Amino acid sequence: MNGTDVTTTLRKVRLGESAPEALFPVVYEELRRLASGHLRGERSGHTLQTTALVHEAYLRLVDLRRIDWQDRAHFFGVASGAIRRILIDHARARNREKRGGGKVAHVSLDDVLALSVTEPPGAELLELDRALEALAKLHPEKARVVELRFFGGLTLPEIAEVLGVTRRTVDRYWLFARTWLYRELKTSLGEGGQ
Amino acid sequence: MSGGPRRDIDEILEQAAQLALTARERFLRDSCEGDDALLSELLSLLEVLDDSRGFLETGENSSQLQVIGPYTLGRVLGAGGMGTVYLGERSDGEFERKVAVKLIHSGLPTPDILRRFHREKRVLARLDHPNIARLLDGGATPEGRPYLIMEYVEGEPIDRYCDARRLSIRDRVSLVRSVGFAVDHAHHQNVVHRDIKPANVLVDRRGAPKLLDFGIAKVMASTDQADETHTGFQRLTPRYASPEQVLHLDVTPASDVYSLGVLLYELLTGAGPYDADGAALELSDAVVRSAPVRPSVRAARASAHVLVARREKSSASLADSMRGDLEHVVLQALAKDPEDRYPTAADFAQDLSRWLDSEQVEARPETFTSRARRFLKRHPLTAYFREGRARRESQGQRQLAETIAGLLQDVLSSVDPTLAQGRDIELLRSVLDVTAKRVNLELDPDTLIAARLHTTIGTAYHAIGAYDAAEAHLGSGLEARRRAGAGPLELAQSHLYLGGTCRELSRYPEAIDHFRRTLAILEQLSPPDRGQEALARDHLGRALEILGQDEEAERELRAAIEIGTEALGRENLDVIRFVGSLARFLTTRERPEEAGELAEDSVARARLVGDEPSLSMALVTHGFYLNWVRAFEEAEPVYREGLALRVKIYGENHPFVANTQVDLATVLESLGRFDEAESLYLRALETNRACSGARSLDVGTKLNNIGGLMRKVGRLEEANAYLEEALSIYREQFGDSHLWVVIARMNLGATLLARAEFARAEAELAEAESRIDGRWEDDYWRVQVLRSLRGAALARLDRKAEARPLLEAAAESLTRSLGEGDDRADSARRRWQEFVAEEQLS
Numbered sequence A: 001m002n003g004t005d006v007t008t009t010l011r012k013v014r015l016g017e018s019a020p021e022a023l024f025p026v027v028y029e030e031l032r033r034l035a036s037g038h039l040r041g042e043r044s045g046h047t048l049q050t051t052a053l054v055h056e057a058y059l060r061l062v063d064l065r066r067i068d069w070q071d072r073a074h075f076f077g078v079a080s081g082a083i084r085r086i087l088i089d090h091a092r093a094r095n096r097e098k099r100g101g102g103k104v105a106h107v108s109l110d111d112v113l114a115l116s117v118t119e120p121p122g123a124e125l126l127e128l129d130r131a132l133e134a135l136a137k138l139h140p141e142k143a144r145v146v147e148l149r150f151f152g153g154l155t156l157p158e159i160a161e162v163l164g165v166t167r168r169t170v171d172r173y174w175l176f177a178r179t180w181l182y183r184e185l186k187t188s189l190g191e192g193g194q
Numbered sequence B: 001m002s003g004g005p006r007r008d009i010d011e012i013l014e015q016a017a018q019l020a021l022t023a024r025e026r027f028l029r030d031s032c033e034g035d036d037a038l039l040s041e042l043l044s045l046l047e048v049l050d051d052s053r054g055f056l057e058t059g060e061n062s063s064q065l066q067v068i069g070p071y072t073l074g075r076v077l078g079a080g081g082m083g084t085v086y087l088g089e090r091s092d093g094e095f096e097r098k099v100a101v102k103l104i105h106s107g108l109p110t111p112d113i114l115r116r117f118h119r120e121k122r123v124l125a126r127l128d129h130p131n132i133a134r135l136l137d138g139g140a141t142p143e144g145r146p147y148l149i150m151e152y153v154e155g156e157p158i159d160r161y162c163d164a165r166r167l168s169i170r171d172r173v174s175l176v177r178s179v180g181f182a183v184d185h186a187h188h189q190n191v192v193h194r195d196i197k198p199a200n201v202l203v204d205r206r207g208a209p210k211l212l213d214f215g216i217a218k219v220m221a222s223t224d225q226a227d228e229t230h231t232g233f234q235r236l237t238p239r240y241a242s243p244e245q246v247l248h249l250d251v252t253p254a255s256d257v258y259s260l261g262v263l264l265y266e267l268l269t270g271a272g273p274y275d276a277d278g279a280a281l282e283l284s285d286a287v288v289r290s291a292p293v294r295p296s297v298r299a300a301r302a303s304a305h306v307l308v309a310r311r312e313k314s315s316a317s318l319a320d321s322m323r324g325d326l327e328h329v330v331l332q333a334l335a336k337d338p339e340d341r342y343p344t345a346a347d348f349a350q351d352l353s354r355w356l357d358s359e360q361v362e363a364r365p366e367t368f369t370s371r372a373r374r375f376l377k378r379h380p381l382t383a384y385f386r387e388g389r390a391r392r393e394s395q396g397q398r399q400l401a402e403t404i405a406g407l408l409q410d411v412l413s414s415v416d417p418t419l420a421q422g423r424d425i426e427l428l429r430s431v432l433d434v435t436a437k438r439v440n441l442e443l444d445p446d447t448l449i450a451a452r453l454h455t456t457i458g459t460a461y462h463a464i465g466a467y468d469a470a471e472a473h474l475g476s477g478l479e480a481r482r483r484a485g486a487g488p489l490e491l492a493q494s495h496l497y498l499g500g501t502c503r504e505l506s507r508y509p510e511a512i513d514h515f516r517r518t519l520a521i522l523e524q525l526s527p528p529d530r531g532q533e534a535l536a537r538d539h540l541g542r543a544l545e546i547l548g549q550d551e552e553a554e555r556e557l558r559a560a561i562e563i564g565t566e567a568l569g570r571e572n573l574d575v576i577r578f579v580g581s582l583a584r585f586l587t588t589r590e591r592p593e594e595a596g597e598l599a600e601d602s603v604a605r606a607r608l609v610g611d612e613p614s615l616s617m618a619l620v621t622h623g624f625y626l627n628w629v630r631a632f633e634e635a636e637p638v639y640r641e642g643l644a645l646r647v648k649i650y651g652e653n654h655p656f657v658a659n660t661q662v663d664l665a666t667v668l669e670s671l672g673r674f675d676e677a678e679s680l681y682l683r684a685l686e687t688n689r690a691c692s693g694a695r696s697l698d699v700g701t702k703l704n705n706i707g708g709l710m711r712k713v714g715r716l717e718e719a720n721a722y723l724e725e726a727l728s729i730y731r732e733q734f735g736d737s738h739l740w741v742v743i744a745r746m747n748l749g750a751t752l753l754a755r756a757e758f759a760r761a762e763a764e765l766a767e768a769e770s771r772i773d774g775r776w777e778d779d780y781w782r783v784q785v786l787r788s789l790r791g792a793a794l795a796r797l798d799r800k801a802e803a804r805p806l807l808e809a810a811a812e813s814l815t816r817s818l819g820e821g822d823d824r825a826d827s828a829r830r831r832w833q834e835f836v837a838e839e840q841l842s
Helices: A003-014 A020-039 A050-061 A069-098 A109-114 A122-138 A140-151 A156-163 A167-189 B009-017 B021-032 B036-049 B111-125 B158-164 B169-188 B216-222 B232-236 B253-269 B280-289 B295-300 B304-309 B315-322 B325-333 B345-356 B368-378 B381-395 B397-413 B425-442 B448-463 B467-483 B488-504 B508-523 B530-546 B550-568 B573-588 B592-609 B612-628 B632-650 B655-670 B674-692 B697-712 B716-734 B739-754 B758-772 B781-796 B800-818 B823-841
Strands: B071-079 B083-090 B097-104 B135-140 B146-151 B155-157 B201-204 B209-211
Touching (some): A003 A020, A003 A069, A020 A050, A069 A122, A069 A140, A069 A156, A140 A156, A140 A167, A167 B009, A167 B036, B009 B021, B009 B036, B021 B036, B071 B097, B111 B135, B158 B169, B169 B209, B169 B315, B169 B345, B253 B295, B253 B315, B253 B325, B295 B315, B295 B325, B304 B315, B315 B592, B425 B448, B425 B467, B467 B488, B488 B508, B530 B573, B550 B573, B573 B592, B573 B612, B612 B632, B632 B655, B655 B697, B674 B697, B697 B716, B697 B739, B716 B739, B739 B758, B758 B781, B781 B800, B781 B823, B800 B823
Antiparallel strands (some): B071 B083, B083 B097, B135 B146, B155 B201, B201 B209
16 A cells, blocks of 8 residues: 555545444554654663554655545544554563563663653553553443544544544543543553653 | 533642642542542552653644744654654744744753754854855753754755756756755854755755755754763665764764765766665665766666656767766766865866866776775774774774774775776775785684675675685675675675686686576575576576587576666667677577677667667677677677777786787788787787696687687798697687587697698597587588698598589588688688599599
């Protein structure tokens, strides 16, 4: 699937002629490719900015002249699922390494200082993923809002477009999910959480 | 709240959140209608609700920002790694004004970072130039997210603008010139753009270019918390980034000059200056290490689409318009070392003005000598290695060594004499010797870095004709690659290079072995590298040809052309060379019609592409063909042009030059200009002895030629000595049955005959004839000349019965095939007539 196809598929998604999942493989591949260089930690102190990553994939895959903002929202909807999987896979791999799967991952002072608010470090990311799974069992649509916003960097109006609900509903879902997840993570990661 | 349907938990939470703390719990109890589980869930959520504010809420937050200052945000104009740009419209004042609002996404900045941001912002706001989009304001949103407000430019990116309007080369140059002066204005205010690319150069409806985002890259960097120089995903596309930017070194105004160079290059040729594909890493590598493809060469491969957009009729006319001055200007801007570029953007723009006014530009083609001298002066190699140790802690040895290797590689690859343009090969050699010593002493030999450096050094030695040193380093490179577990492509490359060097050292079976290994490795690659495969097949075919394995040789040579054309295109320099290889092969195999067409075709393609090394090769092939079919008058000017080019490219003392001198000498010899021929032969012989060794095949061929000439001019003793030495070299190289050995024996036999050493002459000639072994047809002129000579020898040895049929048949056959007036036929007839006359006398 090339850029034109991605753009065409996005239009079909908007017209209800195609499911957004059709885009998943190509978007996932592109993101994985883009992310791999950054996840490998070429430079110490690097933080992965997922939003920037998704934007980059978007600019590469989509013909900007033939697309409007709803299409963009659907693209980012798919991308946020993909980026979540990439980050989680990476964090798992990193944890495996740390547990003694051969190499010992060296964590420098730089790494510690670089932990940015935009990207929880590996362990916390895995906790978040687990909590999000738990939330999805109870309230799937609210968990989806978090995925779209946190992993995909979507704005709230964009999320409304992707989920087909009103903006007000998205606000409400977000408030609930944020609070719920915070409580979960505060418990599992100890006092202070974030 | 009874009666109505039970509300969802999120609705209850939302409403509770809007209440005062004291009212919340009561509200919850009412809402839960006795559902204790729900109540306790809500209570625990409510407990953390206020703390959770801001949790997970980073990244793009634009949804909460419909208004910034006096501007209402509209549609998204663009999104990139550093931020999102919105159209902002001002509607509060008396006039409406559109602006571009750039909202930066990164973590929330600290006060210190914000101070830096504002300082940068003030500097940028001072920029006032008609071709620069103004920075109007900047600040931070109530949440602390920095934003910039910029002049909104309604226009198209410069590349799309030029193509959509089919602007000519001149118009394109003129646009870039304006951009150059604008960039220079900013440089005078101490602002470097850092991110010049088509998307940042818009052209408005009146055709005026406007630069966007001046200095924004730095402002962005100033808001980055993790690392001040970190500019997010900007580095994902190093298409316009200068080498120093790729290497994370200091960014100066010269970096903008480089980016302007890339911009101009693309507007002219429709493609970037490097052959790397889009992958960021590969491209970064090329930016740091590879010489840019010359614009005229790039233009020669331009697609129809690119030509139409530039109103050019053909890729040749586009290439023509670039060749010379304009090309020099572009390449000067693209110099790897900032100090080699134009000192300022204005100098660049002024040189473009000169070109537009048809004046002499200041840019000059880069010479190796100047670059090497400066490099050695400024960067003693030890400094690189020392710096390496110091920086290891922060970067890791491997990465650093890669960087060093890259810098060295850049210098060494310019040792290729096609770049050195014939200047000062001795200096090149001393650079190589110093580097080689360092690498041996200071690098762990079992690393890929050491392997790469050895390989680079080896190819550089090869390029200047120092084949022994080349072999040693290429061999070390291959060994190191094996031990360090290099990938298949690197191993294939090592074998290919080694094969080439073995060939120059006349060790053909080894060369063939290396080429076959190359192909075996390439065959296992997925996806296949067809270009490399074609190259290896051409090499293999030429080596097989020399060993006389004709059928296989022809198959490989044809495969090289076919695969190469498919993978690289007809006008690829390698493919042009492959065509020449086949032309040469067919020429010596007496299939002149196809050979002649191929040779001419190869010259025509090379002229079209305008690449001097390729053209010199094609000319030499064409000359070789003309010489072979004895069109000497036509061959001379072709060879002279080829020789002049080669001296220019490789210098006087290069084996390639020696070979061409010999080619020209044989032509002059055939034209009866013996003195000129002799001096060329002797010069070539000296060169070959020095470069390839006294017992190399190249020396053999030269000895054979000189011997033939000496015989012709009656200096028989000298002739004899030369020819014997030639024969012994040939036998050493090929064994006794190779056709070259047959030819050398013939020449020696003829000389012995002339010196009246009839028994030895007859023995050599008989040996030669017995070795032909059906590979030449009976009526081939060499066969008949050989028999005629042997007949003459036999006659003198009083073996007249054997002599008679040989002499008679040869005279008749040669007259029939070559015609009267041909010196070979005339000589054969003369021998026959002498024999008959003597018979009659006795």
